[in-house]
Amino acid sequence: MWCVGPVIVVHISAIIVGIVIGQVARPSVSWWVIVAGVTVQCLTLVWFTALGSAIGRFTPPLLAGVVAGTVSFVLGLMLGDGGSTKEFQLLAVGAATISRIGYTYNLGYLAGQAVVLSSTAALLTLLPIRNRSGLRVPSALGTAAGGAVAAAVILSSVLLPSQRLLAEPRPPDYCVGSKPQVCLYAEHKRFAGPVQTRIQELSRFALRAGCDGFVPDRVVESSRTYVAGGPGVASITIWQEAYETGQLPPEAVPSELLTPSHCAQLTAPEPPSAEFDTRYFSLLATWMSLAGEKLEHSPVPYRLLDAAQVRQIVDEFARCNLDGRP
Numbered sequence: 398m399w400c401v402g403p404v405i406v407v408h409i410s411a412i413i414v415g416i417v418i419g420q421v422a423r424p425s426v427s428w429w430v431i432v433a434g435v436t437v438q439c440l441t442l443v444w445f446t447a448l449g450s451a452i453g454r455f456t457p458p459l460l461a462g463v464v465a466g467t468v469s470f471v472l473g474l475m476l477g478d479g480g481s482t483k484e485f486q487l488l489a490v491g492a493a494t495i496s497r498i499g500y501t502y503n504l505g506y507l508a509g510q511a512v513v514l515s516s517t518a519a520l521l522t523l524l525p526i527r528n529r530s531g532l533r534v535p536s537a538l539g540t541a542a543g544g545a546v547a548a549a550v551i552l553s554s555v556l557l558p559s560q561r562l563l564a565e566p567r568p569p570d571y572c573v574g575s576k577p578q579v580c581l582y583a584e585h586k587r588f589a590g591p592v593q594t595r596i597q598e599l600s601r602f603a604l605r606a607g608c609d610g611f612v613p614d615r616v617v618e619s620s621r622t623y624v625a626g627g628p629g630v631a632s633i634t635i636w637q638e639a640y641e642t643g644q645l646p647p648e649a650v651p652s653e654l655l656t657p658s659h660c661a662q663l664t665a666p667e668p669p670s671a672e673f674d675t676r677y678f679s680l681l682a683t684w685m686s687l688a689g690e691k692l693e694h695s696p697v698p699y700r701l702l703d704a705a706q707v708r709q710i711v712d713e714f715a716r717c718n719l720d721g722r723p
Contacts, residue, residue: 401446405439423583425567425620426501433507438490440514445469447521454524476550485557487513487550495637498582499620500562509557517546566623576600577631581618585635588645592616592633595650602688610708611654611684619658626659628715634658648692651684660717672720675699676710683707 412435424431449465456464477488487510520542571589572580577600579593596616603611617625619632626632633653638646655677662669678699682692686701702710713721 401443404442404446408439408442409435419584420587421584422586423571425498425569425582425584426565430502430504433504434491434502437507437510437514440511440518441488441490444488444514444518444521447518448472451521451524476554484554484559485509486561487553489561495621496584496635497562497621498584499564499566499622501565503558503560503563506558506561509553513549513553513557517549520546564622566620568623568625569618569620577613577616579616581635582620585618588635591645592635592650595645596654599651599654599684599688603684606687606704608683608687608704608707610704610711611680611687613654616654624659626657626715628712630715632656632658647690648681648685651681651688655680655684655711655714657714657717657719660714660719662717662719670720671697676714676719676721680707680710 448469449461452465452468453461473488476486478486478491485506489510524539524542569580569582571583571586572578573589574593574597577596579589579596581589581592600612603609613631614629615625616631616633619625619634624632631654633650636646636649636653638649657663662673674697678692678695678697679702682695682699683702685692692699710721713719
């Protein structure tokens with residue numbers, strides 16, 4: 398069991414390095430909640446080590462590693478993040494390829510994991526064995542302990558909370574600049590400079606052309622559960638490409654600012670009409686044209702707009718009148 402110690406140290410060190418590189422000094426959830434999540438991850442490492450130790454006591458040395466690896470892989474699929482999301486998953490420790498800002502850990506879920514993982518790991522580690530005809534088999538007490546582990550794992554999926562994450566729709570509170578003010582989540586503080594510079598550049602070209610309808614009073618980053626919107630307010634999402642390259646594509650900022658993400662029609666089963674697409678891409682092409690840029694890809698034909706048309710469409714988008722019908 399000693400070998401799990403260095404693995405835990407490496408795991409925690411990798412998390413700390415990620416936090417430092419990401420410049421996350423003030424996360425959108427409590428540090429204590431993050432510590433609780435990491436503690437469960439470390440307990441999961443202990444649990445898998447205890448499972449391997451138990452299997453190794455009953456399996457020939459040449460097969461022990463293969464058997465333990467196979468069993469761990471299968472259990473990870475069944476009881477981990479790849480399993481059902483409708484019931485408690487003992488080995489679910491988090492896996493995401495997109496931002497999870499807007500959610501927080503369910504502390505009841507984490508507490509259940511911590512109790513079951515620690516208690517069953519102790520039983521697996523102390524599992525009594527005896528020799529029978531040259532074979533190592535569980536003693537009567539060991540059989541009972543193994544049954545208790547299986548029962549705890551099965552019952553936990555039924556009795557413990559099913560939602561590991563809870564919605565926490567909070568607005569961002571790291572704000573810079575003015576006219577427009579740009580507010581991002583603290584985790585994305587490192588993007589504040591490029592985002593603000595791009596917005597100011599676009600705003601300058603729009604105002605110079607008399608198209609002040611393009612320029613919002615505030616730009617507010619959206620999360621998975623919070624979207625700002627309405628007159629004078631534009632929402633923005635940091636594109637996945639920015640995480641990978643550290644740079645924002647030229648069309649990313651105007652595209653986000655013009656998208657009425659606060660409108661329910663954009664997430665409804667029935668998509669908005671084709672007229673919305675025409676109006677949206679006409680806005681985007683016009684703004685990029687004012688900045689001396691060209692919209693390279695558009696799924697629909699678009700037209701360049703004058704200042705009055707820009708103001709009308711932007712105001713209607715703010716009111717979620719996406720197709721301009723009276």
